[in-house]
Amino acid sequence: MDKDSLEFSKDLRKISKEIPLNNIKINDEFWSKYIKLAMEVVIPYQWEAINDRIEDAEPSHAIKNFRIAAGLETGEFHGMVFQDSDVSKWLEAVGFSLQTHPDSELEKNADEVIDILELAQRSDGYLNTYFILKEPDNRWTNLAECHELYCAGHFFEAAVAYYNATNKRKVLDIACKFADYIDATFGPEEGKIHGYDGHPEVELALFKLYKVTENEKYLKLSKYFLDERGAKPDFFDMQWEKRGRKDFWQGGINREWGKKYYQTHLPIRKQSAAEGHAVRVVYMCMGMADVAAETGDSELFKACENLWKNIVSKRMYITGGIGSTSIGESFTFDYDLPNDTVYAETCASIGLAFFAHRMLMIEPRSEYADVMERALYNTIIGGMSQDGKGFFYVNPLEVRPEACEKNPTKHHVKPVRQKWFTCACCPPNITRTLTSLGRYIYTVNDDIVYANLYIGGKADINVGNNEIRIIQETEYPWEEKVLIKVGTKEKTKFTLALRIPGWCGKAEVKVNSEVINIEEIKLNGYAMVNREWRDGDKVELILKMPILRMKANPLVSADIGKVAIQRGPLVYCLEEADNGPNLHEIYLPKEAELEACFEADLLGGIMVLKAEAKRISNNSKWKDQLYSSKIKEEYDSINIKFVPYYSWANRGTGEMIVWVREK
């Protein structure tokens, strides 16, 4: 194979395609149960929640707000200013769910909601219950704080997902009517508002609307919002002055600090470091990548690359978490990755995975898929409990429950997953990720099928005008073997590009039992198996999963002298449940061997890692002393057990650490 022939075009219009979700059927030991939980537990729970039927929980009022706006009930608006988005997030998850698992009752519920939305929409297209009910005269007067376009964006995403599932146009028509109104309101033309939302989201959502409607107006508007962001004078400052310096949130947001918080400190093309609210950053990046790819805007793509590089090489936790402080749920600065005062919001990792997916479609490099996988297998599924009923906002890498309770600097860190939240962003975000997981497995570029994730199931793929089927069978991430079967009606020439993950010590590929030399066909982290495929061809991929002692760059002061254990895509941790309290008293000797061992009865079946380590044994000598120059540390040998990070906090309240001392 000639490598040069595979040099990827820098023509950004030649991007990879996704496989339509309904062409993919996941059947996977590891993932299917999560997807099932999302469909059978979380979506129904969410439905009850937005209908105010959860006992012991503050009523959401989300559906009720729409019913009141629709004139079906009387009453007042209740909830957060972005309460509408809870309905959209439910509807989007329903849309994804129906694409793979038709369910007439669920569809009926959704149709009824859509009918209400239709009635609630104003005649000019506007649709936001907070402003309709509470501040009808103040539309678009506080874009920084009031999430108006953010809510619109989530609705557009829901509309597209539901339309894709059902082919029913109604919800799409409501969305387009609203989008048309937004387009008539915002833009560079005189008389329009020259602004954007405080929370990026509408940009990527308008892009989705453009893709499904092919109406270029939405693409143009998305690009406008992106390019206007960070223009001087500052739009949010101007709006603030105009409305008499009134803040929506008590205490407001410091105007200078706020510029980074909202990513308006610089035009986005000039932003080379990820600053401010982490979710906002990655949502902005998604829109940037979409527009860059579609319009062939290499400068915009370069900005995406810069932000990507800054995040993954300087500001990302090993678990794929991002956001180093709870204050502003924000990025801080390069290599500042404290494990205990961390934020690492679940939604931010979801956004990072989505951003990675877009970058991967533009440039099929395994480093993007590596990060997507890291976020998925660690922080994202870690965000949900094993029963689908508890959720983390914050995903810490070091927890002492007593500190969470008694040191207010760590109050935002919870040692157990919470039932639901006043600001219900993370649970529905996990749901939509799980219900759309199939989208992230493959991408197709001309005659190349990229296998980015190893998840069992089948996919019907159109490659170079041929319909083929790819079946994966695997016990990944526990086992090293992935079996791929190709189904095709007639002999078909295409390249099956198999991602060789960054963590993989050594990979082996056999095609119909014939060993392939990977080094000869490796390109940008993929093994490019190009051949004329016949029905029933089998590829056996062995991804060696050595147990890795990961070190952080020494500039990460929080991790100095420590290691994190990783096997395959999974980062591991120590929990008090297995190793007793005061985990910081343990160190892992450099020479200690780690052994992988599957425990079928533990946490739904997990591969645990065991080692002989050392733990301080002479605490009792200290008695009431706090400091001493005389007491020398003594250590006992102990057996320790690591469990996958995603599975922590499913056995009651206890300590947890990812980074373990090594010496």
Add this chain to the structure above:
Amino acid sequence: MDKDSLEFSKDLRKISKEIPLNNIKINDEFWSKYIKLAMEVVIPYQWEAINDRIEDAEPSHAIKNFRIAAGLETGEFHGMVFQDSDVSKWLEAVGFSLQTHPDSELEKNADEVIDILELAQRSDGYLNTYFILKEPDNRWTNLAECHELYCAGHFFEAAVAYYNATNKRKVLDIACKFADYIDATFGPEEGKIHGYDGHPEVELALFKLYKVTENEKYLKLSKYFLDERGAKPDFFDMQWEKRGRKDFWQGGINREWGKKYYQTHLPIRKQSAAEGHAVRVVYMCMGMADVAAETGDSELFKACENLWKNIVSKRMYITGGIGSTSIGESFTFDYDLPNDTVYAETCASIGLAFFAHRMLMIEPRSEYADVMERALYNTIIGGMSQDGKGFFYVNPLEVRPEACEKNPTKHHVKPVRQKWFTCACCPPNITRTLTSLGRYIYTVNDDIVYANLYIGGKADINVGNNEIRIIQETEYPWEEKVLIKVGTKEKTKFTLALRIPGWCGKAEVKVNSEVINIEEIKLNGYAMVNREWRDGDKVELILKMPILRMKANPLVSADIGKVAIQRGPLVYCLEEADNGPNLHEIYLPKEAELEACFEADLLGGIMVLKAEAKRISNNSKWKDQLYSSKIKEEYDSINIKFVPYYSWANRGTGEMIVWVREK
């Protein structure tokens, strides 16, 4: 010497006495310059500040508020609700300063201020400009938040100090009139308010007023405030309900959390752990110790001991700092001593030293003086810059300037001392500590003179009805030798009790060149040199100062695997100025020798400690990688230099760490 004969009476009335401040003249290489700074720089600066004459600073308005209340000017109240206390703190420092350094101009300024206070005082005795000018009808309606009795307390302390310096009764009369009014307002009797202040202070201040006036009413009132604290139902909750749930501070204070914040969660006699705002705790403890000692209340003293023990054995930084979180400037829980998100307010360490001093007077045990010394030589003087013009509120043990600026979780930590503060508590608190430093050197109990601190100078002491003079000559804390000369008109039998500090490896005592066996005369950490002293007797004390590698109790997770270096009373640190950036990349080998070396030209002359250590040398291998299992750490040998913690941040902005990795 028979040890049994020295068993201390548990009769709490038999407490030690202080030496009047004007009987003490400090002449000390180490301390005199600080005292000089306090008198010549800080007090004058403070005078300018309270008179609104500092350029580039918000006007304090503190004197002006009093002038308006006195009818000498018209205008409105400005400043914090406790702005009055700034005037009191200045006046108290002036009082202390005049006791050792008469200054007629300073006294004239003070007298003029006192004249204004007299005019400002209402006819019923009340004196608080915020309530007089701004809320005349709301006196005592929000004791939790409004610092009314706190301000009264600081005024009482000032009045006592100024009266002691000048024997002028006017300020004392104003104070007594106010105290009498408070006594008529608060108390257990029907019709009086059954309450107390949100910020303990008036308790210890009333005690001072009692000591100087011998009016037992003030002692009784002090005891009342202490014992009422924590009674159920909660006084602050009741006031809050009564005033319609109005909060003074925006957002208010969570009512349940607030109970610990204000130390009202339990009656103080039942409090066995230091909870809530650290300054409040130690101010409360001072009053508790005063009243316990004076009234022989052993239950109350037991509560003091419990709180003391909890603080020093579980909640104190090695620098003598207390308060583990900025949120509420509070204690958190046992062994929770984060070095970077720490609070460790200067005022809290001052309160801890004052509390220690009181405990020492009740029970002459060196452990109390050890903590007093630890706080004084590390956090307290560290709170002020070498030029007396900059001050720390927060005294961190680990600083990365970039984190202070860019990680909002650490915004409260400043890498350089600030000029002055809106809430001006710490600078005047340092001033009063320095101007009254002499009080803490000796205590006298019957015929025993305790030398608690080693500070050069002379003291005229009444011991067992004889007047003696003690002269100390020393280069402590740099050098190990303390020379003590006894002056006496006639042969006098008494015990000179020399504190042997906890850090001291081995002490030697010679009396007139005759070696004394310390072990035979040691009691509660003091060498009890009992003899018939003659004029000119000389005691030579050698306090060996080994360089100690201090370890923290292993339950302190923040310090695990690390050492702090201490020599004599001084805790050391590494600064970027000497050791370059990324201090976390350094470790101190277990076998590395540390060498002390005096550098006369550095930071006013300090003993530095030098060692050969290791630093990561292969950062460049990491390039843009954030995590890797392949790159092994490599280390270079480097020379590192430790400087005393108190002297940090006097050479520009840079990193600093106290706890250094060891392996």
